[in-house]
Amino acid sequence: MSRRIGVVVFPGSNCEADAMEALEGLGGEPVVLWHADATTRGVDAVIVPGGFAHGDYLRPGAIARFSPVMAAVADFAAEDGPVLGICNGFQVLTEAGLLPGALQKNRGLEFLCTTVPVRVETRRSVLTSGLEPGAVLRIPINHFEGNYTCSSETLAELRAEERIILRYVENPNGSLDDIAGICSPARNVVGLMPHPERACHPLLGSTDGVALLRSFLDAAARRSTGRAVSELAPRPSTSRRDPHSIQTS
Amino acid sequence: MEAALHRALGLTDDEASDIERILGRPPNHLELAMYAVMWSEHCSYKSSRIHLRRLPSSGAEVLVGPGENAGVVDVGDGIGAAIRIESHNHPSAIEPYQGAATGAGGILRDIFTMGARPIALMDALRVGPLDDPRNRWILEGVVSGISGYGNSVGVPTVGGELVCDPTYSGNPLVNVACLGLLPVERLVLGRASGVGNVAVLLGSATGRDGIGGVSVLASAGFGADGGGDGDADKRPSVQVGDPFEEKRLIEACLALLDAGLVVGIQDLGGAGLTCATSETASRGGVGMDVDVAAVPRREPGMEPFEVMTSESQERMLAIVAPEDLDEVLALCARWEVRAAVVGRVTGADGRLRILDGFDGPVLADVPATSLHEDAPRYDRPLAGAGATAASPQAPPPPTDAGADLLALLVDPSWVYRQYDSQLFLNTVEGPGGDAALLRLKHPTTGRDTGRGLALTTDGNHRWCAVDPRRGTAMVVAEAVLNLACVGARPLALVDCLNLGNPEHPEVMRQLSECVDGMAEACRALGLPVVGGNVSLYNESRGTDIDPTPVVTVLGMVDQLERRPPGVVLAPGTVVVLLGPRTVDLGGSRWAAGTAGGGRAAGPLPALHLGRHQQVCALVRELVADDLLEGVHDIADGGLAATIGELVARSGVGARLGQVEGHGELFGEGPSRVVVCVAEEQLAEVLRRAAVVDVPSVVLGRAGGDRLVIDGLVDLDVALVTSAWRDHLPAALAKRR
Numbered sequence: 002m003s004r005r006i007g008v009v010v011f012p013g014s015n016c017e018a019d020a021m022e023a024l025e026g027l028g029g030e031p032v033v034l035w036h037a038d039a040t041t042r043g044v045d046a047v048i049v050p051g052g053f054a055h056g057d058y059l060r061p062g063a064i065a066r067f068s069p070v071m072a073a074v075a076d077f078a079a080e081d082g083p084v085l086g087i088c089n090g091f092q093v094l095t096e097a098g099l100l101p102g103a104l105q106k107n108r109g110l111e112f113l114c115t116t117v118p119v120r121v122e123t124r125r126s127v128l129t130s131g132l133e134p135g136a137v138l139r140i141p142i143n144h145f146e147g148n149y150t151c152s153s154e155t156l157a158e159l160r161a162e163e164r165i166i167l168r169y170v171e172n173p174n175g176s177l178d179d180i181a182g183i184c185s186p187a188r189n190v191v192g193l194m195p196h197p198e199r200a201c202h203p204l205l206g207s208t209d210g211v212a213l214l215r216s217f218l219d220a221a222a223r224r225s226t227g228r229a230v231s232e233l234a235p236r237p238s239t240s241r242r243d244p245h246s247i248q249t250s
Numbered sequence: 251m252e253a254a255l256h257r258a259l260g261l262t263d264d265e266a267s268d269i270e271r272i273l274g275r276p277p278n279h280l281e282l283a284m285y286a287v288m289w290s291e292h293c294s295y296k297s298s299r300i301h302l303r304r305l306p307s308s309g310a311e312v313l314v315g316p317g318e319n320a321g322v323v324d325v326g327d328g329i330g331a332a333i334r335i336e337s338h339n340h341p342s343a344i345e346p347y348q349g350a351a352t353g354a355g356g357i358l359r360d361i362f363t364m365g366a367r368p369i370a371l372m373d374a375l376r377v378g379p380l381d382d383p384r385n386r387w388i389l390e391g392v393v394s395g396i397s398g399y400g401n402s403v404g405v406p407t408v409g410g411e412l413v414c415d416p417t418y419s420g421n422p423l424v425n426v427a428c429l430g431l432l433p434v435e436r437l438v439l440g441r442a443s444g445v446g447n448v449a450v451l452l453g454s455a456t457g458r459d460g461i462g463g464v465s466v467l468a469s470a471g472f473g474a475d476g477g478g479d480g481d482a483d484k485r486p487s488v489q490v491g492d493p494f495e496e497k498r499l500i501e502a503c504l505a506l507l508d509a510g511l512v513v514g515i516q517d518l519g520g521a522g523l524t525c526a527t528s529e530t531a532s533r534g535g536v537g538m539d540v541d542v543a544a545v546p547r548r549e550p551g552m553e554p555f556e557v558m559t560s561e562s563q564e565r566m567l568a569i570v571a572p573e574d575l576d577e578v579l580a581l582c583a584r585w586e587v588r589a590a591v592v593g594r595v596t597g598a599d600g601r602l603r604i605l606d607g608f609d610g611p612v613l614a615d616v617p618a619t620s621l622h623e624d625a626p627r628y629d630r631p632l633a634g635a636g637a638t639a640a641s642p643q644a645p646p647p648p649t650d651a652g653a654d655l656l657a658l659l660v661d662p663s664w665v666y667r668q669y670d671s672q673l674f675l676n677t678v679e680g681p682g683g684d685a686a687l688l689r690l691k692h693p694t695t696g697r698d699t700g701r702g703l704a705l706t707t708d709g710n711h712r713w714c715a716v717d718p719r720r721g722t723a724m725v726v727a728e729a730v731l732n733l734a735c736v737g738a739r740p741l742a743l744v745d746c747l748n749l750g751n752p753e754h755p756e757v758m759r760q761l762s763e764c765v766d767g768m769a770e771a772c773r774a775l776g777l778p779v780v781g782g783n784v785s786l787y788n789e790s791r792g793t794d795i796d797p798t799p800v801v802t803v804l805g806m807v808d809q810l811e812r813r814p815p816g817v818v819l820a821p822g823t824v825v826v827l828l829g830p831r832t833v834d835l836g837g838s839r840w841a842a843g844t845a846g847g848g849r850a851a852g853p854l855p856a857l858h859l860g861r862h863q864q865v866c867a868l869v870r871e872l873v874a875d876d877l878l879e880g881v882h883d884i885a886d887g888g889l890a891a892t893i894g895e896l897v898a899r900s901g902v903g904a905r906l907g908q909v910e911g912h913g914e915l916f917g918e919g920p921s922r923v924v925v926c927v928a929e930e931q932l933a934e935v936l937r938r939a940a941v942v943d944v945p946s947v948v949l950g951r952a953g954g955d956r957l958v959i960d961g962l963v964d965l966d967v968a969l970v971t972s973a974w975r976d977h978l979p980a981a982l983a984k985r986r
Contacts (some may be wrong), residue, residue, distance in 0.1 A: 012498050015404030019675045053402040056494025112397045112668045143670050204678045
């Protein structure tokens, strides 16, 4: 059983070292996945970390989605591989069509760096499998474009399929339905705006990110032994959608 | 023609004849342009240099002192900490977003030029009152600029200051400090060496932005409308920043240094390519040929003088051995960083030659050292008294001390919430506290050393207007006490002297006094000054700003085992004032606000540096031994602001007494700190204070929903909290 976690690095990424430090602290083995290489290097899970991939030029994730590595990440996700997008990584995953919806500018049109309470809504995802629904975690947010939005059909689907995994207790950015994090229909692809890697050390003020990243490492371990990554979370009956058909607003 | 030209470029007639003497002939236009930027006040420190020599700069832990791109101190385990502070005042007055953004970008390059990865920024912001829309525009632009650039480039902004005062109307101060870490063996200096080595220009193409930034913009005051429309024609002298380019440049340069592929490296900041080529050549005792045609450009038709003096951002000059060139180019390509060979290191004749093609015509030919070492040094006349006279009469007592207390409270979180303050997982204490505290991890292995680095940025124009010498000493003292509040001992200081027009003898007197006050305090507190910046010509509408030396002090926590107590008022704890009892109101914000019509009168309260040292050591020890539940120093706004902030931040009241009238409440006497102590630790805290002869007085106890200071203040906690929290958003008309 291994827990090799690929951490994607685009030009402009800046949370990759933090993600790797947090993973190592929890027994994971981080591996850099360079944006220009179309491979996931046989890892057990992938993290798309925070930062400003390609400077967020045009809009966050809009250029990064065309990086060669993202095709490999999409293949990995399609094969039930655990994929986690944090902050800019979440934005990249929505632009790449691996998650529905889009992240628009915060209500108030200001960047926000602060620690907020978020509520766990389900344990049926590779990020929340080890947590009790209703648990409230204190996790830092750090974004300008974290205001989640999607079509009303998508929202209905997310709700019906229990794919909203984290909600803000006090909505800081105007996110639709207080959404802080969602997962894919197969529950192996997860995106969230809060930064769990910033809440893994007692000196930093919160260790509430540990349980999230541990769940993700457990999913990686399950994958390395050939088990379904979301075995705690049986796949819902709805069929997988073509990601490119998803409307983003 | 030449007389008009050199004056238009900012050179005096005497300076122009010096240049002619150095060259033995009249300079051509390109040469004149190069001298004009290099001999500008901003680049040459021609008015301040003779004074700066009086600052102490040596210490056992100092690896690199003033004069390089950044100071470097040894912080153990083979780690060097590089630190520097820079001003970007005038660009921020004209074009706040880009002015502040490029201020952050420039200081970052100074740090990674030394081989250090930048890990923290601090920003000290001073603007005019926010009831003026132009000042709001400046503050909002500056904050977005730092946020937009700093967050994107991936360096956390971990602290700073925000001061609003009429002295900065029309001439805001934007000072940015940066801390970086390097493995000591990677330390590099901006030197060219090895005849035949090549100079490679990395990063952005060169455009027409920022031409004359150091001379036209930074080294002259603003006109009658104070940075207003009359100065709008200087806007092209403001550079435009691209944080994504800078991010790739940082990664590429650090990778080049890790791979040992460069022999010297220098950032391009003020005075652009002229400065970078002449400084590297001059420091290395060599000459350099620069092919101006090889410089990648943003637009056609640029004149050589434009290329040589452009301050386009995000550029570095690397000196590379020819056999390593291919590897350098490949590494830059990986990070999508443009790289072009623009120069060659030449012999010891020390000439800097600008050519149109390496085999083409010579466009300029000057001794490289003459551009900075031969820059004029002025011993400008000093005049005026250093300190203002004692105030003729004491200000009348307050009619409502509670209302005066509320007016002092400002929560700056609207500013710092816009900055990523947490990146790199180091930030133990972020913005808003007395000092920032960061975990110290090895910059390449990531190994946690178990120690911490603390950073604080401090300034106080009111103190320095009353008495530049003692005021500056008090600023240094306050910074050291701020560090003590997070358990840190001071290691090194960098300073930014923001002053008015050096051609005004009173301003030169202020500069001289500030330097002396800083030197006195630093000597007494054992604090080396490892770098600095001088920003002059801060004036508008014919009025100089109040002298505003800003210091950034780096400190060390030798064992970082737990978070420091922070600015916290825990219910049930005992509130104790440590330090001398003082009722002097000289230089205080309260005195300026009530009696002084904005001007604080003298004299300043006494500062005893030896006693101050003891108070700092005591606080440090109390924090280290986990004897405190909360701590906050007393400075701007006095005991009133300290107590008010403790109450507002915690939403907890207090019942206090023993305060000797409004003098002790609002006075800003140094060496004082308020600590909150659990009942069972009280005897020990008081005993330790007594052992080192630091006066202590129990003011009362925290708890309840009112803030009561016997005979002076009785306020609802909710009112204190809302006054503090809503002050800035209301001034900016922001919804929360």
